[in-house]
Structures are given as C-alpha cells and as structure tokens.
Amino acid sequence: MDVVVPEVDGAAFRRTLGHFCTGVTVVTAACDGEPVGFACQSFSALSLDPPLVLFCPGKTSRTWPLIERAGHFCVNVLAAGQRDVSTVFGRRGEDKFASLDWTPAPSGAPVLDGTLTWLDCAVESVLDGGDHHIVLGRVRTLGETADEDPLLFYKGAYTGITHPTTPARCWPEDFLTGTPEDWL
Secondary structure: OOOOOOOOOHHHHHHHHOOOOEEOEEEEEEEOOEEEEEEEOOEEEEEOOOOEEEEOOEOOOOOHHHHHHHOEEEEEEOEOOOHHHHHHHHOOOOOOOOOOOEEEOOOOOEEEOOOOEEEEEEEEEEEEEOOEEEEEEEEEEEOOOOOOOEOEEEOOEEEOOOOOOOOOOOOOHHHHHOOOOOOO
C-alpha cells in the first residue's frame, strides 16, 4: 500500500517556522585580505566536546563561497541595539564594513564592535541541507561577553526579551550538559 504524503506549502512552512524565536548573528571572514559577511539567524551550538557550532547559508549566497574559501569564520552575536547592523549585513551589494568599526579575530575574521560576544571558528565540514548548506565550525577562540539583551527575530520581525521573574531551573551549566539527555 502506497502512503500519500501531502506536499508542504512553502509559505505555510515559513510562517510556521517564524514562530520559533531565533537570535541574530553576523558571520564574517577575511578572504584574500578583504572582510566579508552576512546576517544569519540559522546559527546554533552543536557540540561541547569537541566545541562545534553550525550555521546554514543559502546555496545562492554570494558571501558563503568566500567564507568557505577562507576556511574560517567569526560568528558575531548581535545585541538588541544592533538592528541596523543586521539590516546592513542582510542586504546585497554594498560595502557592509564601510560604516562599522571592527577588529580582527585570531583568524583575521572581523569581530564587529558592540556585539554580545563572538566565536572564531575553522570550517570543519559542509553538508547538504536542501536549498542551504549546513556548515560545521570548530570553535577556536571565544570572545568576552557583554551584559546586554540579544537581538531576536520572531514572526518576521525584530523583537526583544522580557526578563524572567524566576531563574531557569537548569541554567547555565545543566542546560548545556544536563538532562534531558538530548539537550546540548
């Protein structure tokens, strides 16, 4: 007996996934001595041992091939006040670094001023992910952290957080290493 699987509507899929709040990052690199980067909300921690992260650039990205060629990247975690930075790095065609201050990470990738933190990484592997690539990066250096709110994206718009009145039962150590077993 053949099972008929209904086709998932792309617009409905996007709308449904829009209900999952994400942080906003800018992934940067130095390619042939020039800074490159793009805004990325498909970023996640993957493994503590070894320290791995992942992000998913679209296969039509013009920036991803330059980052891949560089072999390294820096994930800049944006603060709530950096919507303009996200907007600049979400556009095509302009010099994204012209109006921003930055310093090089140990790999040479740009660390943007004012971010919450950053992770300097080496490209570990690249996997197929449909219309995106899945890039695994080995974390080499961690930046200092700032005590500010993150820039978040939810239902197609930037948003903020409200601070919980009770601390999470399992944060921070247990969240990354404790139960349930399938949490990072």
